[in-house]
Amino acid sequence: MQTSPHTTKERILTAAEELFARHGFDGASLRQLTAAAGVNLAAVNYHFGSKDRLIEEVFRRRLDQLNGHRMTALSRIAGQPQTTLEDVLAAFIKPALELSHEGSGSLFMRVLARAFAEHDDTLRRFLSENYGHVMRQFTVEFARLLPDLSKEELYWRVDLVTGALTHAMSGFGMIQRKSDVTERMHREQTAEHLIRFAAAGLNAP
Amino acid sequence: MQTSPHTTKERILTAAEELFARHGFDGASLRQLTAAAGVNLAAVNYHFGSKDRLIEEVFRRRLDQLNGHRMTALSRIAGQPQTTLEDVLAAFIKPALELSHEGSGSLFMRVLARAFAEHDDTLRRFLSENYGHVMRQFTVEFARLLPDLSKEELYWRVDLVTGALTHAMSGFGMIQRKSDVTERMHREQTAEHLIRFAAAGLNAP
DNA sequence: GTCTATAGGAGGATAGAC
DNA sequence: GTCTATCCTCCTATAGAC
Known part of the structure; x- marks a missing residue:
């Protein structure tokens, strides 16, 4: 696998991510995308075979990392008696928040x-086959901590x-960081908001 | 305004709604759409001037009705001392659920x-200008009922x-109605799920 | 109001030179 | 690996007959 950020493949993936985010999979054309990446249309x-395979690779690059971090965090707390609902939610949410505040992601x-x-x-089907096990593992842990549901x-x-969470982290309603708050503090505060809300919802009577 | 379901305009709007839902605004072409409606490409x-204006009319047709019902329901309970958070959420959610279970909507x-x-x-901008006041009215009422936030x-x-709610009602995770449950009962149960979850989240410590 | 026909352009994909 | 040139399909929009 290529990981250097300077290869043609990586340049295409980065440009594709931005244009798919802004204009959608249909809305972003290969012509726009290759122009933005500074590479040739062909x-x-x-490198990818087709536009559809490029779309899959855009997901794979980020989700391998994101779900890897999630599983690592979950494995540290799963099944332990002192683990709280908030801990499990943090394991799910914080890796996504870190990603969404990195410049490139x-x-x-x-x-x-x-x-x-x-x-x-x-x-x-692609997402379910490649990353479905992550949701299943988290659900197992939620079930353990919410035995009455x-x-x-x-x-x-x-x-x-x-x-x-998807809605919030896609930036639709993300409250802007104020200038007197550091990036890191803002991320912590955002995580606290999301975790408090989600824990209360899961724990509803 | 045309309300008969048999006019060319209405046939186009109904076909457009289905195809935009399934394939997106870019993904659904005027050719598919007019073929599905049984009308001519032109x-x-x-009738609408352009594809973009058609898209706006697809929203207008449903949102006028949906937000009308929401505002009517809200106006019956707003500002009253015995009104609960659950009542306000019901006023927001139930009209959407009724719409999403009608065949045509x-x-x-x-x-x-x-x-x-x-x-x-x-x-x-179109959605905010035409329907932003609905969210604002609901937020006023939420603020009244959650004075500590x-x-x-x-x-x-x-x-x-x-x-x-958007995620749930877009049918992504909508749990299938079992055959021994009536449509109406299923809708009531779904509403209860959503309202309980949302009330708990809003009420989080 | 509704049709056919077509303009005029953008799309994804590929062949073949370098 | 990278380029140019091009194929062919599909798009939205419109002109003009009925």
Whole structure:
């Protein structure tokens, strides 16, 4: 796998991420995208085979990292008696928040929000097959900490939490950081907001 | 305004709603759309002027009705001392749920979820100018019932509730109705789920 | 009001030179 | 690996007959 940020492949992926976030998968053309990356039009088909495979690689690059961090964080707390609901939510949310505040990854959550809205079967199958196990592992842990919820109730609430977080982190309603607050503090505060809200929702009577 | 469901305009709007929900605003072409409506290709430009104006009319048709119902429900309870958070949430959620279970409007919430993901400035300005007052009225009432929340906290939580509901009602995670449950009962149960979750989230410590 | 036909351009993909 | 040139399909929009 290529990881240097200077290869043609990486340049295409970065430009594609931004343009898919701003204009959607259909709305961003290979012509715009290759122009923004400073590479030739034919490079996409040479390196990725097709636009659809490029879209998959845009997800893979970020989700491998994001879900890796999530699983690492979860594995440190899963099954332990002193683990709280807030701990599990933090393991899920904080890696995404770190990603969405990195310069190079700040637009990815918007791409992810678009993918949810798309309802595209091919894309959903790709995401489910490659990253479905992450949601399942988190759900197992939520179930352990919320033993009074029926399976149906739990799925409902996890889904609502997912919706709230995707919406929030896609930057739609993200409250702007004030100039007297550091980037790191702002991220901490945002995480606290999201975790408090999600924990209360999951714990509803 | 045309309200008969048999006019060319209405046939186009209904077909457009379904195709925009399934394939997105860019993904659905005027050719697909007019073929599905059983009208001529040129009819869209004759009746609406352009594809963009058609998109606006798709929103207007449903949002006028949806937000009318919401405002009516809110006006019955706003400012009254016995009104609960759950009452206000019901006024917001139930009209949307009724719409999303009507045969003809079941796909509109997916169109709305796409609009959120789009981040398109023109579309967002259109929605804000025409329907922004609804969100503001509801927020006033939430503020009255949650006097301990700072303005910032309140906006955060209302935004998270919006995200959760849009996600849920766009049918992404909508739990299927079982055959021994009537449509009406299922809608009531869904509303209870959403309201309980949202009230708990808004009320978080 | 509704049709056919077409303009005029953008799209993804590829062949073949370098 | 990278380029140019091009194929062919699809798009929105409109002109003009009925």
